[in-house]
Every structure is written in structure tokens, then in C-alpha cells.
Amino acid sequence: MPDEQYPIIVWFRRDLRLSDHPALFAAAQAAQPIIPVFIRDASVDRLGAAPKWRLGRGLEVFQRSLKSRSSRIVLRSGNALDVLQQLVRETGARNVYWTRAYDPEAIERDTRIKIELSRQNLIPKSFDGHLLFEPWTVATRSGQPFRVFTPMWRAVHRREVSEPLPAPSLLPAPQKWPASENLENWKLGHEMVRGGSVVDRHVQPGEAAAQAHLDAFVDRLDLYSARRDQLGEMGTSRLSEYLALGEISPRKVWHRVQNASLVGTLGADVFLRQLAWREFAYQLMFHTPHLLSSNWKSEWTSFPWSTDAGHPVVSAWRRGRTGVPVVDAGLRQMYVTGRMHNRARMIVASYLTKHLMTHWRLGMDWFADCLVDWDPASNAMGWQWVAGSGPDASPFFRIFNPQRQAEKFDPSGSYVQRWVAEGQKNPPETALAYFDAIPLSWGMSPADNYPHPMVNLKEGRLRALDAYQRRETH
Template structure:
């Protein structure tokens, strides 16, 4: 009977049918498989945009499972309680899932494994979200890496397992457990009218992810030259798919490696960025304070502004700082749900240095607004720019938005694309910002563009003075 008892396959940030070790193991067991998604506290605490995007991904994944005769069961509530209920309703004796690495998920999963073990239930976690499990990568002295370049060198030639083949069939249980409706989860509730604006810019699902990868491979030769250009489509556009697991990192790695074997330019630069994502997870796993407090504790005494409603922060949040490239980056995020990586650095530097505002305020705002939000990458990105994270030259790197715009948007195409004020006939993308912005902000495209809330030279001087005068913690 044990050999025929169903397996509950708990899906989280792994919404795909290929390159999926947990799914492969469940399918190859020959036992009935019950795909399950749980809207628990960790899901509920996600920001508006990533939670809405998760809902779109789940809808696409539900359809993929239905196409091969399976189902995705939805449950709301405590994760342990819902797993236990589904197992009791179906006679399942095992539960599989793909590992998560953020502190809250690790604590939840350990508790569930421990309780289920006392009940005689097999609870097994699998890799799949990363190329390398964080505990398998270490310095020569056996310690976790704290600097990226040595980690890149350590894994650059390391073998990455080939991705699992797509699963095309799952054995169904004798009877399916009850399921909540996906709409009952209200994953998009907090997006309000922004959902209508962002939706045309989002293509959810595994098929769309693979199509994006194929399209990127056609232009990867330009990646090294264009990836920082704000006015060019030089990046992979894979971040949201990797974040939700609609594509596996091993799939991406090996597709890029195959291109590298043919001598295609740009592959090494992109693989380096893929390992940068691994580095973020490596840090979050080994130093979980990365997502909640200064990675370097000596920064605890730095005089950050911690008031999220400070007028300067409000102007930044509303993309009305008077610094065009900063405002353009934020408006791109409100309209598309994403922001160019170079713009993210400029926007974050301006908040944390010119405005002297704590990185957590910016990190939490991005968490609310980005459809490609990733707990590790978001936290590390903000701490790296702010100076409190793993950066060899922390605070002296103060991005000058003006010179950054001159270098990466030399003809002002990016800024014009997103800033409507001051233009007689602004484009649809620039106007869409005013559709996405909350009505309570009272913004209009025919208003005057604001003067800088802080002059760049003044902000830089203020930041450096604070850095130089701060006392050790």
C-alpha cells in the first residue's frame, strides 16, 4: 500500500514542468501525485506586485498541469495544517518540495519536516532553485564566501547537472481532494488599478520563459556592450521567470554554455550575472540578517533617515525627485513591474546617499512594486549600493545620476520614454505612469516637472560628511 500511496507535491517558487528535481522524483516513483499550492503567511506577506505576478504564474501553471490530465490544488492557511489535511484526505504518505532559502521559509520547512517525521510521513526537499546549494560552495578554508569575484572563480568551471527532461504525465489519485479557487486567494487584490497598466507587460508561464531565453540567445552577442544601456534592450528579461521558478537556472546555464561552445560573445558576462544571483542566495543562507539588518554591523550607527513618510522619501516614491533618470527608473517600475538593473542602482544610490535614507525603506518599496522581486537579490542589491553590504568600496561609490544618464542614456531616450511633464506630446508609456500611480498622489502629466528636491552636489557632500564623521559601532 505504501508503494501506491499518493505523493503530495508542494509547489512554491518552482512553477514549471522541466528542470524540476522534486517533480521528476515524484513522477518517476510511479505513485499518484497531488500538486498543491498553499497560500500561507509567507505568501500573504509578499508585496502587491510580486503577489499579483505569482497569481498569474499559478494560473498559467494550473493550465499546464490540466493539459496533461493533472490538477493544482489550492489551499489557504497554515502550511503544516494544510499539508496534514490533504494527506489525511487522500491517504498520501509523502510530501516533496523544492527548497527555499530565505529565513522565514527555512524555519517553516524545518518545523514541518520535524512534525511530519513524528507522524511517520516522508517529507523530502529537493534542489532546483539554484545552480549550487549554498552549503556546497566554500572558500579554501571552508568558510562561506563574502566577496563575489572569488566565488565566481570557484564555481566558473564547476560541473552543473543537466536539467531534468520535461514531465509529460502524472499519475492521478483515485480521488482528488477539495480545492479552493485561485480567485479565492485574492493574490492580486492590493494591485488595484495598477494591475490593468502592468498586465500588458507581463507574459507569465514556463512557455513564455523559454521563449524569452531563446530570444535572448539571438542577441546575447551584444550583452556585454548593451546590458548597462538604459535606452537599449540589452538584458535577458529572465529575472521574473527565475524568481518564480518558471524556468530553472540549470536550463539557462546549459543553454548559455552551448552558445559559448560555438564562440558566441557575451556568454561569459551573462553567466557571471547568473552566479551573482547565486552569490545573493549564498549570503542570505549563511548570513540571514542580510534581509533584515545591516550586513556589516558597523553601519548600525550610521545616521540614516528612517521615516518612510519624510517629504524627500515621498517625492522619491512618487518619482518626482526632479532628477530625470531617477524618476524615469521609478516610473518604468510602476508601468511595467520591472526596472532596468542600471536604473535600480542609480535609484537606490540616490535614496540611500543623496537622500540619506535607510536602505530598508527602498528595499521594502521595491518588494511591493517589482513583479520580479526576489528576496535575496533585492536585499543584497540594496545593501551593496547603500554600502552596508558586501562591497569592497562601500560608501565612496556614490552614483552621480547626471553622469550615469550621460553614459547609459546618452541621447535621453530612456528619460523621454518615461517622463511626460514638459513635453507637448508625451508618449503612451510616459502617460501610463499617471494611470498606474495612486489617485491619492494627485499627479497630472500637464503639471510642471519638479525642481530637484536635493541638488546632486549638496546630497553628495552631505553623504560623505556623514560617512567620514560617523563613529565606529
């Protein structure tokens, strides 16, 4: 068989797009048949309810996108190496391409696959595309990974970022398509139960939607600096879920915003700095993978955080029944929309780890179950940053006062009113939707009395500071 007849398998993971996709672009340049593949392996099955559901919605749209190019995606379940080897036998493919991932589990899996396929005289090749800068290309002058964000930002913010690649104009099909499993039969949204239909009202999956969000954000970029922390404003980019699933590339976002900066648009540099925080999280995860599961600073191992996942205060926190309106609003926004305002994430996390003295891992795991924009690196870094145990962290003694945070970032109370129904005579649909999304077993109703605070804010703060001071003296 001539080389041009051997198909190339392009293994899609968290990169559900056609444009600026280096692996797909390289396959298209080879002018050989292309077989797009998605594998439901153990890493997919371990996803939390919301990110797994969102992945399913993304795959639905991506299937249609490929169909519009006279292509399709082959869905298979099982161990990724076994699936790829089987597809190679079925199709005669010699090349397997994919976009690199940087979490320790994926690195171990992909390394093993690359070794095994190479032993079989196949050509496995991984490409960049999920980050602006590969983790091993960013280092201090002494060659060490950055442990503080600002020096890393100074090192990269003027660095050239490659221009985004166009979507291939043609995706040559193989003479015969291998069999595919049915996406509907995967039931990726099963764990969402009744909440899926609620969250679905707030989600627009796919590459075209990602581009539309980027366009709309650039139009209001002048207001980003002033509004990004205002809880009741449409001040953020809302691109996180698209970046998490690779429905848009960070390079495309970077160049679009940087071009706005060149014409004097205010807020552009501020946003690019925020985009670089995502890069910082991946740098940390790659070089210090224990970030995902244990205290990045080992001296925090003995800190007396509670790890009791079933404790009543943890259950109340998860359910948005802490008695602190802005905390409860953030948690309910997440349950209804699959997202939470970034300022609210900090307030919610600080309250759990400091006022409630609960381990950040319990909060991190809840977010991993509820966020459609879940990202392993950003989620772990964000929680450890707030808790004080992570790199370049907010000092533990910086304890957000939720009431003052609300006065500053939700002065009209519109954010709380939007998401907390109890106590309102005519609560808005957004607040009522929470009760349509939650498990019936929670037994909650908008007619319930709003709870009293679980802890006095001043007493909770003093208790956290006392625990911190005791740790410092031992």
C-alpha cells in the same frame, strides 16, 4: 493499499514549472498518483502588492499547464503544516515532496514540517532546483562562506552543473481529487488596485513564456556586454521574474548560455557571471540571514540615515518626482512594468541612500512592494551593496552622479522620454501609462510642471561624504 496506489503530494512554492523540477521528476519516477498542491500561507500573504499579483498570474498559467497533462493543482489556505497534514488524511498520501527554499522563515517552517511529518511515519523530502549550487556546497579553502563575489565566482564558474531534467511525460492522477479553493477568490491582485491592468500589459507569465524569453535572449547574446547597461536598449535577459517564481530553472538558463559560449558567442561568460551574482546573494542570505533586515556590516548601525518613511523626500522619491529625470524614469518604469533596468536600480538606490541620506531598508521595502521580479536575497543584497553596508559592497564614497550616469547610459535621452511625461509635448504611451497606474490620491497629472531637484547634486554628495567621514572618525 499497494504502495503504487498511495499518492505523492508535491508542494509547489516558487517553482511553477514542469521541466527541470527534481521534486516533480522524482514523484513521476515513482509511478504513483501525483497531487500538486499550492498553499497560501502567511509567507504568501505578506508578499508585496506586485509580487503577490505576479504570483497569481503565474498560478493561472501553471493551472492550465497542469490541465494539459490531465492534472491539476490543489489550492489550500492556512498554516502549511496543518494543510499538509489534512491533505495526508484526505488522500492517504505517504510522501510529501518540495523544492528547498533558503530564506530563514522558509527554513524554519520546512524544518518543522519535515520533523512533524516524519514523526507520523510519513516521508517528507526536499529537493534542489532553485539554485545552481546548494549554499552549503560552496566555501573557501578554510571552509568558510564566501564574503566577496570574485573569489566565489572563480570557485564555481568551472564547476559542473547538472543537466536539466525533462518534464515528466505523465502525471498520474489520484482516483479522487481532494477539494481545492478557487484561485480567483484568493484575490492575489487586490492590492494592485488600478495598477494591475497596466502592469499586465508588460507581463507574460509561465514556463513557455520563460523559455521564449531565454531563446530570444540567446539570439542577441553577442550584444549583451555592450548593451546590458544601456538604459534605452533591450540589452538585458529579462529573465529575473521567471527565475524569481521558478518558471524556469537556473540550470536550464546556465546550460543554454554555456552552450552558446562553446560556439564562440560573445557575452555568454559575462552573463553567466551575472547569474552567479544571484547565487552569491543566496549564499549570503543562507549563511548570514540578517542581510534581509539589518546592516550586514554592523559598524553601519550608527550611520545617520533617516528612517522616516513618511518624510516628504521619501514620498517624492517613491512617486518619481525627485526632479532628477533618470531617477524618476527608473521609478516610473517600475510602477508601469513591475521591473526596472538594473543600471537604473543602482542609480535610484544610490540617490536615495546617499543624496537623500535615507535608509536602504525604506528603498528595499518599496521595491518589495512594486517589483514583479522581487527576490528576497537579490533585493536585500542589491540595496546593501549600493548603500555600502553590505558584503563586497560598493564603497559608500562611490556616489553615482545621476546626471553623468544618464549621459553615459542614456545619451539620447530615450529612456527618460519613455517614462517621464511632464515637459513633453506628445509624451509616449509608456510615460502616460504611469498616471493610469498610480493611486488617484497622489493627485498627479502629465500636465504638471516637472519639479525642480529636491537637492543639489553636488551639495547632496558633499553632505553624504561628510556623514561618512564623521562615521570613520568615531
